[in-house]
Amino acid sequence: MKFVRYALTAAAMAFATTAVAQQFPAKPVTLVVPFAAGGSNDILARHLGDNLSKMWGQPVVVSNMPGAGAAIGSAHVSKAPADGYTLLIASVTFTMNPAVQKNLPFDPVKGFKPVAMIGKVPLVLVVGKSVPAKNIQEFLQTAKTKELAYATSGVGTVNQFGAELFAQSAGIKMIPVHYKGGSEAMTDVIGGHADLFMSSMTQALPLIRGGQLRGLVVTSDQRASVAPEIPTADEAGVKGVDVEQWWGILAPAGTPDEIVNKINGDINKVLGTEATKEFLARDAARPTPMSAQAFGKLIQDELQKWRTIAEKADIQAQ
Amino acid sequence: MKIVRQKDFASGLLYIILGIAFAVASYGYRMGTASRMGPGYFPFWLGIIMAAIGVMVILGAVRSRAEPQRMERWALGPLFIILASVVVFGLLLDTLGLVLSLIALVVGSSLASHEFTWRATLINTLVLIVFALVVFVYALNLQFPVWPTFIAG
Amino acid sequence: MELFDNLMLGFASALTIQNLLYAFGGCVLGTLIGVLPGLGPLATISMLLPFTFGLEPLSALIMLSGIYYGAAYGGSTTAILVNLPGETSSVVTVLDGYQMARQGRAGVALSTAALGSFFAGCVGTLILAAFAKPLTEFAFEFGPAEYFSLMTMGLVGAVSLASGPLLKAIGMIVLGLLLGLVGTDVASGVMRFTFGLPQLWEGIDFIVIAVGIFAFGEIIASLEHKEIREAYTGKITNLWPTLADFKRMMPAVLRGSAIGSAVGILPGAGLSLASFFAYSLEKKVSRTPEKFGRGAIEGVAGPEAANNAAAQTAFVPTLTLGIPGSATMALMLGAMIVHNIQPGPQVMTSNPSLFWGLIASMWIGNLMLVILNLPLVGIWVKLLTVPFKVLYPAILLFCCVGVYSVQNSVFDLFLAVGFGFFGYALRKLECEPAPLMLGFVLGPMIEENFRRAMVLSKGDFAIFIHRPISAVLLAVTAILIIAVALPAIRNKREEAFQED
Known part of the structure; x- marks a missing residue:
């Protein structure tokens, strides 16, 4: 039975590539999450997987491959057969790691073919007990009189790049304090041990609502719909702060365009549903459908951008 | 000294x-x-x-006044057999899959016991294969290569 | 009585036949998987997590808490029966629990663990229900300086884990600290001691070292001493603690519950340190400290109680702020988010039936655990009568599966083999592995917090004394050092006098 199915697939491949795209997927698709179960990537992957498998009539298996940051899972996908049956869910860190780590076991550009963008969530600059500022102007004044310490969830993470980008744009200098993960970082900002944290809106929103933290600016070009009272950095007078947490889907390099576009189209269909919008809204995120080519360009641009910032701020593993 | x-x-x-x-x-x-x-x-x-x-x-x-203490003999046989069977398991797992490498592990490590018998070992192996397939592969859905790559494709 | 009303609300929403069944089912699954050697609580929970995805939010959380307690108790069972700690906190359970099992008292050890855990769980749940808010505030007082001092104290306490010579134990702690540093350095991003292998970037996993040093080492050593092995599987005395046992374990359980509840609220450090602190304390207050490490029931009761109390109060930051205190808590939090519950400061007010329902369900989970496990004690003990030649290949297989599933890589298997050889060597050299394990867990945390404190104080060492909590902790540490060093010095002097 299985043999017959493979034979059919092979025959179809010989026929025409468009036929392949129409038949895709002819067997279960594996969606690799390069982290352990339970994280934001995992939850998103499961939601997407459920919807795609309903649409495709083929199971989409979410496979957790944690290890080495996200390097082990990412390397696995970049080496998998380029047939669209092994996909990776990646996040913004994917474009930041190469700027910081020299010897990654995969090539973020040559190893992958970008497939689809899923959604974005802005970062928000939050302060706790140690910084009394109520708005960004007061904050900038404090930051000019004393060197503030910003918490990060590790060297070269989106929190650090976000904070550095903000500091460079605002013309202030801050020092990083590194934590193992966002939870520890957040705790110390609430407790007033570290001064600020450039957090994803997802994590920070409940704490801003609860009064433990004050959100001063968001880093997207528009205000976040979940917290419309917080101005964007641009509105507050700090220009050029454009960094968001995002998630996207990548395939191994060499995957045929027809298959990539087919998956892209189907994911964008999922992103258009109310259910998915609601699902993302829970994480304070919004769906951002785009073409595979646009997503590829976005990755290229970000890789370049983070490299520049890393050089300026001297962010590197040393 | x-x-x-x-x-x-x-x-x-x-x-x-x-x-x-x-x-x-x-x-x-x-x-x-x-x-x-x-x-x-x-x-x-x-x-x-x-x-x-x-x-x-x-x-x-x-110190000459310390209470004397002698090095014990090492049980090199069990040490080698146990560790080697785990190494073999690791080497075979990715290509031959869980079932075959499990057989190598269980049979191999059983050899280390002075009570070794083929009968008991084979029964044990069968039980463990069934257990591993039911619990790890079927129920928990762990990510294992189960069968040899050249068969499963 | 507001607390009472709240708890009633919780029980009203949690206590349905269906939910009780989920709690029971979760407990059964958690225990059955958690008891497999090599699969620690963290692995168990993450493997079973998807089972709860299809349920109603409250039912899912109830089942999850069943799984959580089941996995933790299953881990203790493995520690007692096969000398393999599945997570940091069971390292001390191994010390006396396994010795009790060797003396034919496995049943007593298991029921002590279950009863102690249940009592501590009740205490912890009450504390959580009554003081969640103020406890959260207190936890915020702990910054890098306080954590550093607390861990230094834990490290000094680790010396008490050893029953042999002091100096060798300190050496093992230092080695543990060093092994803990393998992997990415948080403060600089540098990969230390990884030999260019990406598999080592996140450091060596606890389970890899535990399986290597404890499980592989134990199997090889048992094969070597065939007569001993058969002797102790043969004689199993009573399954239940006697009246005398109860008298010895009750104070230990009380102290353990107190320590565990207190330490548990600290995110990050709490869960790992609680059982260590409890063990050190029991050994300190005991009139027969020489019995520790040789099957002292207090050495099982205290730490197990502390561990479970900490497991309850560890929910404080998770529930009140949505900030997980450990990897396990992060998983639980992830599960809540899957069920459309965004944990945070508002949950308590915006969704009280859920919040209090969850707290009630923790208590239910605890209760289920005792109901399920007391009858199971007999079965677990029977496992020991399975001929060793059949048992050890199975243990070996489960360990291999557990180690492999950490990163789905055979690399960790080879690493465990290396530690197996090393563990066997340590046995032959009479170097005790428990202090090494504590050092391994504390190493990276001590270094990170020290460096953080130094960045925040701009390089001023005085930060450790200027902050009151940190100063108190360091003072206690100093007293501990003196207490440990004095008898050693006195012995030396007595020795010297005798020589004259």
Whole structure:
């Protein structure tokens, strides 16, 4: 039975590539999450997987491959057969790691073919007990009189790049304090041990609502719909702060365009549903459908951008 | 100088070797100062401390008045068989899959027992294959290659 | 009585036949998987997590808490029966629990663990229900300086884990600290001691070292001493603690519950340190400290109680702020988010039936655990009568599966083999592995917090004394050092006098 199915697939491949795209997927698709179960990537992957498998009539298996940051899972996908049956869910860190780590076991550009963008969530600059500022102007004044310490969830993470980008744009200098993960970082900002944290809106929103933290600016070009009272950095007078947490889907390099576009189209269909919008809204995120080519360009641009910032701020593993 | 306490002497030696190895390896990383530690600082000094403890342990082991202590024999047979069967399991797993490598592991490691019988071992292997398939592969859905790659494709 | 009303609300929403069944089912699954050697609680929970995805939010959380307690208790069972700690906190359970099992008292050890855990769980749940808010505030007082001092104290306490010579134990702690540093250095991003292998970037996993040093080492050693092995599987005395046992374990359980509840609220450090602190304390207050490490029931009761109390109060930051205190808590939090519950400061007010329902369900989970496990004690003990030649290949297989599933890589298997050889060597050299394990867990945390404190104080060492909590902790540490060093010095002097 299985043999017959493979034979059919092979025959179809010989026929025409468009036929392949129409038949895709002819067997279960594996969606690799390069982290352990339970994280934001995992939850998103499961939601997407459920919807795609309903649409495709083929199971989409979410496979957790944690290890080495996200390097082990990412390397696995970049080496998998380029047939669209092994996909990776990646996040913004994917474009930041190469700027910081020299010897990654995969090539973020040559190893992958970008497939689809899923959604974005802005970062928000939050302060706790140690910084009394109520708005960004007061904050900038404090930051000019004393060197503030910003918490990060590790060297070269989106929190650090976000904070550095903000500091460079605002013309202030801050020092990083590194934590193992966002939870520890957040705790110390609430407790007033570290001064600020450039957090994803997802994590920070409940704490801003609860009064433990004050959100001063968001880093997207528009205000976040979940917290419309917080101005964007641009509105507050700090220009050029454009960094968001995002998630996207990548395939191994060499995957045929027809298959990539087919998956892209189907994911964008999922992103258009109310259910998915609601699902993302829970994480304070919004769906951002785009073409595979646009997503590829976005990755290229970000890789370049983070490299520049890393050089300026001297962010590197040393 | 006479080695009165052999086990302590060997442990001391082990501490010195490991301590120095860590200290030397740490030297390749940036050291920094105590108030601004680089990645090398903490492990470097830990390595030195460890080596120092090793020296003290050795000094205790060669005191003539210490209570004598002899090194025991090592059970090289079981040591080798058990560890080797795990290595074989690891080598086979990715290509031959869980079931075949499980057989190698269970049968191989069983050989280490002085009560080894083929009958019991084969029954044990069968039970464990069924258990592994039902629990790990079917129920928990762990990510294993189950069958050899050339069969499963 | 507001607390009472709240708890009633919780029980009203949690206590349905269906939910009780989920709690029971979760407990059964958690225990059955958690008891497999090599699969620690963290692995168990993450493997079973998807089972709860299809349920109603409250039912899912109830089942999950069943799984959580089941996995933790299953881990203790493995520690007692096969000398393999599945997570940091069971390292001390191994010390006396396994010795009790060797003396034919496995049943007593298991029921002590279950009863102690249940009592501590009740205490912890009450504390959580009554003081969640103020406890959260207190936890915020702990910054890098306080954590550093607390861990230094834990480290000094670790010396008490050893029953052999002091100096060798200190050496093992230092080695543990060093092994803990393998992997990415948080403060600089540098990969230390990884030999260019990406598999080592996240450091060595606890389960890899535990399986290597404890499980592989134990199997090889048992094969070597065939007569001993058969002797102790043969004689199993009573399954239940006697009246005398109860008298010895009750104070230990009380102290353990107190320590565990207190330490548990600290995110990050709490869960790992609680059982260590409890063990050190029991050994300190005991009139027969020489019995520790040789099957002292207090050495099982205290730490197990502390561990479970900490497991309850560890929910404080998770529930009140949505900030997980450990990897396990992060998983639980992830599960809540899957069920459309965004944990945070508002949950308590915006969704009280859920919040209090969850707290009630923790208590239910605890209760289920005792109901399920007391009858199971007999079965677990029977496992020991399975011929060793059949048992050890199975243990070996489960360990291999557990180690492999950490990163789905055979690399960890080879690493465990290396530690197996090393563990066997340590046995032959009479170097005790428990202090090494504590050092391994504390190493990276001590270094990170020290460096953080130094960055925040701009390089001023005085931060550790200027902050009151940190100063107190360091003072206690100093007293501990003196207490440990004095008898050693006195012995030396007595020795010297005798020699004259």
